[in-house]
Amino acid sequence: MMDKEIQKKLKNLTIPEPDQSAPDRAMRAALEEFDRNMKIRANFSKGFSGPVRLLGKIFRGGHTMFKPVAVTAGVSLVLAVLITAIVIPQFSAYRMSSRSKPTQAPAPGLDTLQAPAAGNMKRSHPSVAMQRKAGSVPYRLRLGEEREGAGRLPQEYVGRDRFEYHSPNPVKRTAEEPVSTFSVDVDTASYSFCRRALQNGHMPPMHAVRIEEMINYFDYDYPMPADRSAPFRPTVSVFPTPWNRDTLLLHIGIKGFELMPEKRPRANLVFLVDVSGSMNMPDKLPLLKNALRMLVETLDPDDTVAMVVYAGAAGTVLEQTKIRQKGKILAALDKLSAGGSTAGGAGIRKAYALAEANFDPRGVNRLLLATDGDFNVGIRDPETLKNFVERKRNKGIYLSVLGFGQGNYNDALMQRLAQNGNGNAAYIDTLNEARKVLVEEAISTLFPIAKDVKIQVEFNPARVAEYRLIGYESRRLRREDFNNDRVDAGEIGAGHSVTAIYEITPVGSSARLIDDLRYGRPGSGTGDTGEAEEYAFLRIRFKLPDSDQSRLMETPVGKPSEYAAIGDAPGEARFAAAVASFGQLLRGDPYLKDFSWDDIIDLAEPARGRDRFGYRTEFLNLVRLAKTARAMGDR
Numbered sequence: 001m002m003d004k005e006i007q008k009k010l011k012n013l014t015i016p017e018p019d020q021s022a023p024d025r026a027m028r029a030a031l032e033e034f035d036r037n038m039k040i041r042a043n044f045s046k047g048f049s050g051p052v053r054l055l056g057k058i059f060r061g062g063h064t065m066f067k068p069v070a071v072t073a074g075v076s077l078v079l080a081v082l083i084t085a086i087v088i089p090q091f092s093a094y095r096m097s098s099r100s101k102p103t104q105a106p107a108p109g110l111d112t113l114q115a116p117a118a119g120n121m122k123r124s125h126p127s128v129a130m131q132r133k134a135g136s137v138p139y140r141l142r143l144g145e146e147r148e149g150a151g152r153l154p155q156e157y158v159g160r161d162r163f164e165y166h167s168p169n170p171v172k173r174t175a176e177e178p179v180s181t182f183s184v185d186v187d188t189a190s191y192s193f194c195r196r197a198l199q200n201g202h203m204p205p206m207h208a209v210r211i212e213e214m215i216n217y218f219d220y221d222y223p224m225p226a227d228r229s230a231p232f233r234p235t236v237s238v239f240p241t242p243w244n245r246d247t248l249l250l251h252i253g254i255k256g257f258e259l260m261p262e263k264r265p266r267a268n269l270v271f272l273v274d275v276s277g278s279m280n281m282p283d284k285l286p287l288l289k290n291a292l293r294m295l296v297e298t299l300d301p302d303d304t305v306a307m308v309v310y311a312g313a314a315g316t317v318l319e320q321t322k323i324r325q326k327g328k329i330l331a332a333l334d335k336l337s338a339g340g341s342t343a344g345g346a347g348i349r350k351a352y353a354l355a356e357a358n359f360d361p362r363g364v365n366r367l368l369l370a371t372d373g374d375f376n377v378g379i380r381d382p383e384t385l386k387n388f389v390e391r392k393r394n395k396g397i398y399l400s401v402l403g404f405g406q407g408n409y410n411d412a413l414m415q416r417l418a419q420n421g422n423g424n425a426a427y428i429d430t431l432n433e434a435r436k437v438l439v440e441e442a443i444s445t446l447f448p449i450a451k452d453v454k455i456q457v458e459f460n461p462a463r464v465a466e467y468r469l470i471g472y473e474s475r476r477l478r479r480e481d482f483n484n485d486r487v488d489a490g491e492i493g494a495g496h497s498v499t500a501i502y503e504i505t506p507v508g509s510s511a512r513l514i515d516d517l518r519y520g521r522p523g524s525g526t527g528d529t530g531e532a533e534e535y536a537f538l539r540i541r542f543k544l545p546d547s548d549q550s551r552l553m554e555t556p557v558g559k560p561s562e563y564a565a566i567g568d569a570p571g572e573a574r575f576a577a578a579v580a581s582f583g584q585l586l587r588g589d590p591y592l593k594d595f596s597w598d599d600i601i602d603l604a605e606p607a608r609g610r611d612r613f614g615y616r617t618e619f620l621n622l623v624r625l626a627k628t629a630r631a632m633g634d635r
Contacts, residue, residue, distance in 0.1 A: 007319070008409070009213045010164075013346040013477065014399050018073065024131055024414070028629045030447055037578075042160065049331065063594065072311070075488065076216065081388055083593060092393060092610070102117045112235060113392065123308045127397035132159065139255065140622040141405060145165040147412045150204055150253075153157050159210070160407050160408060161193075161205070161406060161409040161410070161411060162373075162409070162410045162411060162412050162413070162435040163205060163207035163208050163411045163412055164207070164411075164412035164415065164416075165207045166474050167471045167473070168473065168584075168587070168589050169468050169470070169471075169472070169473055169476075170236075170468065171465065171466050171468045171505075171513050171514060172467055172468065172515045173465070173466055174459045174460075174464045174465060174466060174467060175461045175465075175516075176517075177247065178458055178459050178460075179456060179457070179458050179459075179479050180456070180457045180459070180463060180467065180469055180502070181454065181455070181456045181457075181476070181477040181478065181479050181481060181482050182454070182455055182469065182472045182475045182476050182477055182500075183453070183454055183472075183475040183477055183488075183490045184254075184423050184453040184454070184455060184456075184475070184488065184490040184491060184492060184498045184500075185212050185216065185472060185474075185475050185490050185498070186216055186444075186491070186493065186496050187210075187213045187415070187418065187424050187425045187426070188213055188216065188217040188410065188424075188425075188426050188427070188437075189213060189403055189414070189415070189425045189426055189427035190208060190209060190213035190214055190427075191213055191214045191217035192217070192426070192428070192429055192433055193208050193403075193409075193411070193429070194208060194209060194214070194523060194586065194622075195429070195618075195622055196406065196427075196429040197629075198622050198625045198629055199622075199625065201625075201628075201629055201630060202629050202630045202631070203586065203626070203629045203630065203631055204543055204586060206586075206587050206588060208411065209583055209586045209587040210471065210473075210474070210583075211470055211471030211472075211583035212470075212471035212472045212475070212499075212500070213471075213472065213580050214471075214582065214583045215499045215501070215576050215579045215580055216497070216498060216499055216540065216582075217579075217584070217615075218302050218575070218576075218579065218616065218619075219495075219497055220253055220255065220497040220499060220575075221254070221255075221572055221609065221610070222253040222254065222255035222324075222497055222572065223235055223260055224255055224256075224257050224258070224392050225257055227444070230551075231256050231257060231449040231450040231492065231542065231544070231554070232256045232257065232449075232450065232492065233254065233255075233553075234252060234253070234254050234256045234538060234540060234553065234555050235252075235253045235254070236250065236251065236252050236253075236538060236555060236561045237250075237251045237561050237562075237563060237569055237570055237573045238250050238251070238504075238535055238561050238562045238563065239251070239562070239563040239564075239565070239566055239568070239569035239573065239574075240564075240565065240566050241577075242566055242577055242578075242581060242595065242599070242603050243505055243581055243592045243599070244503070244511055244591070244593060244594055245596035246505070246509045246511035247503050247504060247505050247506075247509065247511050248503070248504050248505075248535075249501055249502070249503055249504070249537060249577055250457075250467075250501070250503075250504050250536060250557060251495065251499070251500075251501050251569075251573040251576060251577070252455065252457075252499065252500045252501070252502075252538060253292035253498070253499050253500075253576070254492075254497065254498050254540070255498075256444070256449045256450065256492045256494055256495055256496045256497070257359055257449065257494065257495070258450065258494060258495045259443055259447055259494030260493070261300075261443070264447050264494070265362060265363045265364050265447065266300070266302055266303055266360060266362065266363035266364070267299060267302075267303040267363060267364050267446055267447075268303070268304050268306070268320075268355065268358055268359070268360045268363050268364065268365045268366070269299075269303070269304065269305050269306070269366055269367075269368060269446075270305075270306045270307070270308060270351045270352075270354050270355045270366075270367045270368070271292060271305065271306070271318075271368050271370065272308050272309075272310070272347055272348065272351040272367055272368065272369045272371075272582065273288065273292075273307060273308070273309045273310075273336060273369065273370050273371075274288075274309075274310060274311075274347075274369075274371035274372065275309045275310070275311045275336055275337065275338050275339070276310070276311045276338065276482070277311070277338060277339050278338075278340070278372055278405075278408050279338040279371075279372060279404070279405070280338035280339065281405060283404065283405050283429065284338070284372055284404045284405040285336065285337070285404075287404060287428065287430075287431065287434065288370045288404055288428075289333050289336060289401070290332070290431055290434065291370070291402065291428055291431075291434035291438055291462045292333055292368075292370065292438075293330060293333060294331075294435060294438050294439050294470050295368075295438040295439070295442060296323065296326060296329055296330065297326075298438065298442045298512055299323045299442075299533045300323060301322065301324040302323070302324070303322070303323045304321060304322050304323070304357075304358065305318070305320075305321055305322045305323065305329055306319055306321065306354050306604070307329075307332055307333075307349040308347055308350050308354060309347070310335065310346060310347025310350075310543060311338070311339060314449075315350070316350065316354060317332050317335070317336070318332040319354075320357075320358045322394070333625035343601075347440070347467035348369070348385070348388070348389075351356065351367050351369075351388075351396060352367065352392050355367060355392075355397045356392075356395070356397065356452045358574060359395075359396070359397070361396075362567065364398075364446060364447055364448075365396055365397045365398070366397070366398045366399070366400060366423065366446060366494075367397065367399045367400070367401070367421070367423075367516060368400055368401075368402060368512070369399060369402065369414075369417065369459075370401075370402040371401070371402075371403065371404065371414070372404050372405040372408050372409050372410070373403060373408075373409050373410030373411065373413055373414045378452070382412075382413055383418055384547045385413070385416070385417060386416050386417070388423075389417055389420045389421045390420050390488075392421070393420065393421055393422045393488075398422040398423045398444075398448075398491075399417060399419055399420075399421025399422070400418060400419065400423030400424055400425070400426075401414045401417055401418045401421075401423065401424075401425040401426070402422070402426055402427075402437070403425065403426065403428065404427075404428055404429075404584060406429075409427075411427075411491070413564070415474070415532070419474075419488075419490075420488070422448070422451060422488075422491050423491070424445060424491070424493070426445070436613070436615075439491075440613070441495075442496050443493070443494050443495065444493035444496045444568050446493070447493055447494050448491045448492065448493050448494075448545050449492060449493065449494050449544075449545065450491065450492045450542040450543065450544065450545070451489075451491045451492075451544075451545055452485070452487075452488060452489040452490075452491075452542065452543045452550065453490050453491065453492050453498075453540065453541070453542040453628050454477060454481070454482050454487075454489045454541045455477075455500060455538070455539070455540055456482045456538075456539040456540075456541070457502065457536050457538055457539075457607075458536060458537045458538070458539070459504070459535070459536045460531070460532070460534050460535060460536060460537075461507075462507065463507060463532075463534065463535050464504045464505065464506065464534070464535055464536065465505045465507045465508075465509065465512050466504070466505040466509065466512055466513060466514055467502050467503065467504045467505070468502065468503050468591070469500070469501075469502055470500075470501045470502065470503060470580050470583075471500075471501075471580070471583065472500065472586070475490065477489070478635070481527070482539070482541060483541070485548065485549065485550050485576065492542075501576060503591065504535065504536075525624055531556075533558050533559055534555040534556050534557060534558040535557045535558060535561075535562075536556075536586050537554065537555075537556055537557065538554065538555045538556070538557055539552060539553070539554050540552070540553040540554075540555075541553075543618060566603075567606075571606075571607040571608075571609050572606075572607075572609070574603060574606075574607040574610065575604055575607040575609070575616065577603065578600050578603040578604035578607065581595055581600050581603070581605070582600050582619075582622075582623060582626075583597075585597070585600070585626075586626065597624070597627045598627075601620055601623050601624070604616070604619065604623070605620065608620075609631055629631040
């Protein structure tokens with residue numbers, strides 16, 4: 001039915017006569033479209049010349065017969081580049097390794113400091129960059145490790161950070177060398193670095209363990225001076241050695257007076273911030289920015305802050321600005337980003353110039369260098385940097401160092417800069433550590449109450465046969481340096497506590513390690529009965545911050561300071577002894593005999609005292625972690 005109706009309608013349709021001009025119009029439109037397309041394709045090859053011009057036309061729709069030839073040539077070129085980039089370096093590395101005999105890596109001494117740092121991510125092999133981003137970089141890449149280790153290296157430190165090596169202090173015979181002299185040290189970087197290693201499940205490198213910094217990481221409740229005429233007063237105690245029943249420990253503690261906030265001087269600070277490519281990790285620049293934000297929050301409205309950054313070049317990103325303009329300072333911090341090489345030397349020069357231009361003779365003028373220590377452009381020689389910092393120190397501008405990150409940290413250089421800049425060195429691995437250093441201890445970190453503080457102990461050969469100083473290997477001084485006011489020494493900030501521990505061997509003890517000389521005259525005590533009962537005589541020399549003339553404190557160490565049993569000794573002294581034994585065990589010192597991790601815990605546990613922020617509890621947990629920690633690869 002439907003088909004018939006459709007046929008009927010089709011018969012009734014009137015079909016018009018065809019337009020004879022339609023084919024011509026269609027042909028013209030097709031030719032115009034063809035010409036337009038040819039012009040567009042011809043433009044694609046512009047910008048090339050010679051054979052390359054022909055290839056450009058081929059790949060953009062030129063002659064079909066040439067396409068296989070072009071594809072084959074392109075593939076061959078790519079393969080040639082890959083072979084050059086991969087095979088030739090591997091063959092060169094093989095030739096170099098086959099020519100040289102395997103040698104043990106030298107101890108990171110001063111010569112190590114002068115080697116170019118390997119922290120520039122732009123120049124590194126891609127696998128190195130990936131490993132550095134993951135927080136783990138090997139000490140050196142060996143043949144084949146690039147391919148095998150890129151995605152499967154364990155998340156652990158294997159020894160690329162640089163530390164200066166100092167052998168442990170030797171045992172001294174009192175009859176031959178009765179006097180021991182050293183500079184105080186309030187740095188804490190070593191403890192923080194070792195803590196990070198243990199929390200990552202492996203042992204820290206031996207060179208990273210500085211026992212005095214581990215002991216002085218903790219605050220101690222030593223007696224403070226009765227008045228402000230002296231910045232501190234010493235406290236001493238003598239008690240049995242926990243790890244050797246035949247020797248004694250001589251414990252020396254000093255604590256600086258607290259500086260009331262309303263009486264502290266104005267602070268003129270310059271932040272010198274490393275924004276090089278090696279800082280592009282979560283535990284470096286982002287943590288650094290948060291740490292400096294915390295410090296800004298603790299400063300007074302009239303304190304001033306300026307900021308210099310350094311990477312491929314150095315530049316001022318914030319002129320001297322009062323803290324009352326906090327928003328401007330925080331905005332400058334927020335804009336910091338990492339990239340480029342490390343022009344550390346240029347950065348230091350610019351920062352010091354800025355501090356000198358805004359020098360406050362009545363305030364504290366200090367640079368805060370925040371970096372991973374990767375100085376590879378500018379002043380690279382350690383002695384040149386040290387001398388430069390010393391000259392600026394003599395003008396009243398001090399330098400403190402905040403270290404960040406691992407795998408590329410140049411601890412040795414940072415220690416030298418801080419020591420010669422009349423400042424302290426701290427290592428910041430967590431936001432909590434940043435709060436400790438820059439909030440809880442901000443006043444003691446920034447405001448010194450005594451400078452060039454030296455300690456000298458003269459041992460009585462009638463009571464002490466031998467002695468050794470635990471730690472302070474990098475702070476030893478000659479005997480004549482003690483009375484020489486031109487010899488630089490350490491600084492103590494407001495509220496800082498400093499601890500030193502000697503292990504002493506009494507006369508007649510079976511623990512003596514040094515035999516008497518065949519032709520030597522045995523030591524004799526003095527004729528005075530009171531002096532004959534003394535173990536030692538303690539001298540402390542220091543300068544007030546605004547003085548170049550030193551002052552002297554003297555204290556005898558005798559019977560009133562002696563405790564017959566370890567449990568009777570002050571809790572602060574016992575806890576310090578536990579930390580000292582921990583450092584010696586980490587470092588592998590030969591004096592602890594069979595003293596174990598559990599023995600350290602048993603010694604420290606009852607001596608925790610008032611642990612307001614939980615740092616001493618954290619120490620106990622670190623000792624437990626050390627029991628199961630893996631040995632480091634290049635320890």
